[in-house]
Amino acid sequence: MSAPTLIDGKKTAESVLAECEAEIADLKSKGVTPGLAVVLVGADPASTFYVRSKSKMCEKLGIHSVKLELPAETTQDELLKVIDDLNNDPAVHGILVQSPPPAHIDEAAIIAEIDPAKDVDGFHPVNVAKLALEDASGFVPCTPAGCQRLLTEYGIETEGANVVVLGRSMIVGKPMALLMMAKGKGANSTVTVAHSRTKDLEAVTREADILIAAIGKPEFVKAGGVKDGAVVIDVGINRVDDASQKKGYRIVGDVAFDEVAPKCKAITPVPGGVGPMTIAMLMANTVKACKQITGN
Ligand SMILES: NC(=O)C1=CN([C@@H]2O[C@H](COP(=O)(O)OP(=O)(O)OC[C@H]3O[C@@H](n4cnc5c(N)ncnc54)[C@H](OP(=O)(O)O)[C@@H]3O)[C@@H](O)[C@H]2O)C=CC1
Numbered sequence: 001m002s003a004p005t006l007i008d009g010k011k012t013a014e015s016v017l018a019e020c021e022a023e024i025a026d027l028k029s030k031g032v033t034p035g036l037a038v039v040l041v042g043a044d045p046a047s048t049f050y051v052r053s054k055s056k057m058c059e060k061l062g063i064h065s066v067k068l069e070l071p072a073e074t075t076q077d078e079l080l081k082v083i084d085d086l087n088n089d090p091a092v093h094g095i096l097v098q099s100p101p102p103a104h105i106d107e108a109a110i111i112a113e114i115d116p117a118k119d120v121d122g123f124h125p126v127n128v129a130k131l132a133l134e135d136a137s138g139f140v141p142c143t144p145a146g147c148q149r150l151l152t153e154y155g156i157e158t159e160g161a162n163v164v165v166l167g168r169s170m171i172v173g174k175p176m177a178l179l180m181m182a183k184g185k186g187a188n189s190t191v192t193v194a195h196s197r198t199k200d201l202e203a204v205t206r207e208a209d210i211l212i213a214a215i216g217k218p219e220f221v222k223a224g225g226v227k228d229g230a231v232v233i234d235v236g237i238n239r240v241d242d243a244s245q246k247k248g249y250r251i252v253g254d255v256a257f258d259e260v261a262p263k264c265k266a267i268t269p270v271p272g273g274v275g276p277m278t279i280a281m282l283m284a285n286t287v288k289a290c291k292q293i294t295g296n
């Protein structure tokens with residue numbers, strides 16, 4: 001087989017961000033500045049890193065950024081109050097509460113408190129329903145939206161394709177499956193969702209023309225679970241110990257890249273694949289929220 005196409009998430013994210021910049025300039029010419037609030041409870045190092053990269057991207061694009069890093073002991077009621085204040089803040093059009101929160105927080109209740117019009121993560125029940133109903137006024141979760149954009153950007157045929165989504169979380173797997181089974185461009189796929197209870201997993205994933213892996217298990221998908229000529233989108237972000245690295249770890253995906261890539265038509269790297277797209281789609285959702293809320 002010829003060498004696989006490396007799907008460049010950084011480059012595609014740049015085009016999404018350039019579209020955002022044009023829309024932000026237009027909004028600013030009308031006296032409106034989009035605003036995003038990112039809330040982190042506790043100091044998990046990976047979460048802290050992601051929250052800061054989101055805020056940095058806002059600053060780069062000229063989006064008003066509110067970063068709230070709250071102590072791990074923050075109570076449910078205190079967090080609900082923070083959300084209410086952001087719901088009522090006219091300078092904030094998007095609200096994101098970094099997942100997962102500490103164990104004493106009821107995450108579903110926090111998500112339900114967010115004004116659906118500001119729910120740029122697309123986790124609120126109203127937006128989950130809009131995705132299922134194919135109502136484009138809602139917010140699509142950033143990671144699945146980013147995966148779909150990578151497929152369309154690289155001209156990958158999704159119509160009638162066998163798409164296997166590995167993982168069924170509310171953040172990635174389930175919305176990813178809904179997106180790909182929807183009617184329309186970049187979708188119309190035949191979708192199978194596999195998870196930890198799936199029987200003969202490799203036989204299932206081997207049927208995929210497009211395999212989207214989101215399970216959080218380092219290098220779990222091996223060559224034997226991938227069809228020749230498949231397109232592989234690796235959502236996984238896993239830290240594995242690596243003494244040869246300055247930080248003492250490196251990031252790998254859910255796919256064993258070195259053995260899987262030679263079988264693929266196209267594959268995303270980790271890092272530099274889906275991760276940068278997640279942040280870019282968050283910016284795009286924030287611009288969309290701002291336009292909807294301000295009527296622009
Ligand atoms: N690149 C990005 O922007 C993002 C990356 N991620 C990364 O994606 C990965 C998945 O995240 P997330 O969806 O939040 O994870 P969750 O832990 O919420 O969900 C994992 C899913 O994978 C399934 N699963 C776990 N182990 C296996 C297994 N051995 N075989 C088959 N299925 C399995 C689980 O099945 P079951 O339901 O049966 O338990 C579950 O559905 C993580 O590495 C995360 O860091 C997440 C968000 C954004």
Ligand SMILES: Nc1nc(=O)c2c([nH]1)NC[C@@H]1CN(c3ccc(C(=O)N[C@@H](CCC(=O)O)C(=O)O)cc3)C=[N+]21
Pocket residue numbers: 050053096097098099100121142143237251270271272273274275276278279
């Ligand atoms: N409410 C909420 N919304 C989220 O969107 C959300 C969340 N909670 N919790 C955690 C996951 C994870 N996530 C990532 C974002 C960016 C990269 C990213 O930028 N990755 C880069 C750098 C990777 C690195 O060096 O660590 C890359 O893959 O190239 C990765 C993962 C968003 N998530």
